[in-house]
Amino acid sequence: MSDLPPAPDPPAPPPQVPGWLRRTEAEQRWPAALAIAVAVGIHLLLPADLAPRPRWLLPGLEAALLVSVVVVNPLRINRETRLIRPLSLGLAALLGVATAWSAALLVRALFGHGHVTPEHLLLWGAAIWLTNVIVFALWFWEGDRGGPAARADGHNPHPDFLFTQMTTPDLAPRDWEPTFFDYLYLSFTNATAFSPTDTLPMSTWAKAGMLAESAVSLVTVLLVVARAVNVIG
Numbered sequence: 001m002s003d004l005p006p007a008p009d010p011p012a013p014p015p016q017v018p019g020w021l022r023r024t025e026a027e028q029r030w031p032a033a034l035a036i037a038v039a040v041g042i043h044l045l046l047p048a049d050l051a052p053r054p055r056w057l058l059p060g061l062e063a064a065l066l067v068s069v070v071v072v073n074p075l076r077i078n079r080e081t082r083l084i085r086p087l088s089l090g091l092a093a094l095l096g097v098a099t100a101w102s103a104a105l106l107v108r109a110l111f112g113h114g115h116v117t118p119e120h121l122l123l124w125g126a127a128i129w130l131t132n133v134i135v136f137a138l139w140f141w142e143g144d145r146g147g148p149a150a151r152a153d154g155h156n157p158h159p160d161f162l163f164t165q166m167t168t169p170d171l172a173p174r175d176w177e178p179t180f181f182d183y184l185y186l187s188f189t190n191a192t193a194f195s196p197t198d199t200l201p202m203s204t205w206a207k208a209g210m211l212a213e214s215a216v217s218l219v220t221v222l223l224v225v226a227r228a229v230n231v232i233g
Contacts, residue, residue, distance in 0.1 A: 018169045020177035022154040026076035031180040032141060036066050036091065039134045042127045043098050047120075052101040058094055065091040077148040085147065092138040099131045103220055110227045125224030129191065129217060136213040137187035141180050143205065151177060160203040161186065191217040 043051065043059045052058055069087050106128055110121070141148065145156040163182060165172035182199075189197040194214040201207040 016174060018166070018172070018177075019175040020151070020154070020159075020166060021157055024152055024154065024175060024177055026152045027148045027179050028076055029070060029073050031184075032138065033066060033070055035134045035137065035180070035184065036062070036095070039095055039099075039131050040066070042131050043102070046102060046127065047124060051105075052098055058098040062091060062094050062098070065094065077152065084149075088142050088147070092135065092142055095131070095135045095138065099128060099135050100216070102128050102131070103216060106220070107223060110223055121224050121227055125220055129220050132213065132216050132220070133184070133187045133191050136190070136209060137180070137184040139209055140186055140206070141183040143209070144178065144183070148180075158202075160201065160206040162200040162202050164198050187213065190214060194218055 040059050040062050043062070044055075046055075048055065065087055069084060069091065072084055106125060140161065144160045145151050145158070150156060159166065161178070161183075163178055165176050165178075186199045189199075190210050190213055194217065196210065201210050
């Protein structure tokens, strides 16, 4: 019988660092660019009485900012300069101003004395609601952990939005990290449910953004639907 001590257990393998916490391949530009182009198109198609005036100003500025941002990072968002970040945030701000302005004009039209058809209300109310979803998706995408370029570098471990894949990394792909579609889904569900669904806001600005989006969406939906039902009846 040997008196030798038992062999020590082999060391546990080091835990894998999830994709959103380490440096990963830069995110593609085209999903966000496509969403911005849709929002610009909606602003151009809005009726004259629901569009900010002069009606070409905001869509023109938005298009110019979009082109300038895409030229710097045409395929993947792999770098960010002191100029790109203000341009991206300025684009989101312009879209937000145009959407809020259009929503205010719609509310004024709802309580005006002119004849407004239910089709007109539903169509352009839905257009403004969709633009609102896109605007806040851009804000969430640009703001979370410093923006897409900063997230690709993996420097900030403190998320502004806690996605399901972050709390259950064993059920997510090893290289998973949030992309623009995740923020678009977050914005859409927040605008329809008026509350967080599977993604939680962690920072103060994230909570304020979700609150503002829910408020705009709630006012738009309730007023448009109520007025349309009243006109139909």
